[in-house]
Structure formats: structure tokens, C-alpha cells
Amino acid sequence: MKEFRFRCTRCGNCCSDKNTIVNLTCFDILRIRNGLNLSIEEILEVIGFYIFDKETINEEHKMVVSPIETERGLAFIGLLKKDSGFCYFYNDSEKKCFIYDLRPIFCRTFPFSFNLIFSKSNKTSAKIKMFYTEKGKQYCPGIGVDAPLINEDKWIELGKQTIEELNNNEILIEKWNKAVKLGQVTPTVKSFLLTIFNIKKTNQD
Ligand code: SF4
Numbered sequence: 184m185k186e187f188r189f190r191c192t193r194c195g196n197c198c199s200d201k202n203t204i205v206n207l208t209c210f211d212i213l214r215i216r217n218g219l220n221l222s223i224e225e226i227l228e229v230i231g232f233y234i235f236d237k238e239t240i241n242e243e244h245k246m247v248v249s250p251i252e253t254e255r256g257l258a259f260i261g262l263l264k265k266d267s268g269f270c271y272f273y274n275d276s277e278k279k280c281f282i283y284d285l286r287p288i289f290c291r292t293f294p295f296s297f298n299l300i301f302s303k304s305n306k307t308s309a310k311i312k313m314f315y316t317e318k319g320k321q322y323c324p325g326i327g328v329d330a331p332l333i334n335e336d337k338w339i340e341l342g343k344q345t346i347e348e349l350n351n352n353e354i355l356i357e358k359w360n361k362a363v364k365l366g367q368v369t370p371t372v373k374s375f376l377l378t379i380f381n382i383k384k385t386n387q388d
């Protein structure tokens with residue numbers, strides 16, 4: 184396996200990238216909501232529903248979390264940003280994340296990403312492959328040659344949990360989008376949030 188080196192220098196680059204939406208899974212939303220004890224109105228002050236036209240969803244906008252159907256069109260869910268480009272939860276004076284223990288999975292895994300590689304001979308067996316993300320390579324000073332080698336077992340375990348959470352999230356989004364198409368739910372953001380607030384398991388249990 185390739186050697187990976189990383190130690191976060193707390194430079195804040197990944198919390199201030201204007202061109203990236205910090206995508207949220209339904210479980211991220213639940214963890215933040217439960218951890219901070221937020222009402223639906225308060226949650227709407229920290230997360231955004233970023234609308235894109237179907238035609239403009241190209242490689243540039245391709246994300247691991249699928250968009251949800253809303254009354255205004257397809258929307259990606261992400262943390263809101265301040266005018267400066269910093270994440271809503273970034274504490275600029277202390278140079279740290281306000282919600283470190285509750286931070287979304289994309290923040291937890293940065294600057295790494297993970298893939299499942301299936302064995303050619305046995306399609307039921309798969310291994311986790313990890314790699315540096317393009318953004319990580321672009322602006323994360325924590326992956327320099329001077330950084331220590333990572334604890335691979337710990338990161339691979341996080342990778343497994345991440346892939347499982349993303350898969351469960353895709354199932355929920357698919358269900359929601361289908362219900363919208365069939366006219367079974369009103370596609371408002373409030374109604375979406377109420378639906379996911381009823382999920383008991385948060386992947387943190
Ligand atoms: S860009 Fe890298 S070093 Fe800087 S805060 Fe993010 S993870 Fe840490």
C-alpha cells in the first residue's frame with residue numbers, strides 16, 4: 184500500500200475554500216441538530232440548499248452526495264459560508280472548528296477520500312482504497328513530506344464508516360426523490376428536514 188503522510192497544521196484552507204460546498208449527509212444534519220439541540224429554523228440558518236440546473240450538473244459540480252428534489256429544483260445540501268468564504272462554523276480568532284466533534288464526514292476524512300475496490304474473482308469481496316483528494320493535493324499543507332505517516336488502520340476504519348454512511352444516505356435521498364416524483368410529499372426543505380429528523384439512527388450510535 185502507498186505511504187500516506189498527514190498532520191493537520193490548522194491552516195484553515197479547507198474551511199475557507201469558496202469553490203467548495205461542504206456537502207452534508209442526512210446523518211451529518213442529524214448529528215449537528217442533535218448535538219447542538221437546534222430547532223428546524225435554527226438548522227436552516229446554518230445549512231444551505233444549493234440549487235443547480237440539471238444541465239449544469241457536470242463534472243465540476245459532481246459530488247459524492249446526490250442532490251434532493253425540492254420545490255425550486257434539484258438541490259445539494261451543504262453548510263453555509265460567511266461572506267469571507269469561511270464556513271459558518273469556523274472560529275477565525277481561535278483558528279478552529281466550532282463543531283469539531285460534530286463536523287461532517289467530508290471534514291472528517293479530508294484530505295483523503297475512499298473507494299471500494301471489488302475483487303475480480305470474487306465480486307462479494309471488496310477492499311477499501313484510500314487516496315489524497317484533488318483539493319487536498321491543491322492546498323492542504325498537512326500532507327507534505329515532513330508530515331508523519333498516518334495510522335492506516337484508523338483511517339481505513341473511518342473510510343469504511345464513511346462509505347457505509349454515504350450508501351445509506353443515497354438510499355434515503357433516492358426514497359425522498361421518488362416520493363416527490365410520485366406526489367407523496369411536498370418538496371419543501373422543511374418537509375425534507377422533518378422527514379430526516381424522524382430517522383432514529385445517526386451512524387454515531
Ligand atoms: S487544509 Fe489540511 S492542514 Fe489545513 S486545516 Fe485543512 S486539513 Fe488541516
Ligand code: SF4
Pocket residue numbers: 197198205262270271272273274279280281282283286287290
Ligand atoms: S464544519 Fe468545521 S471542519 Fe468543516 S468546514 Fe466547517 S469549520 Fe471546517
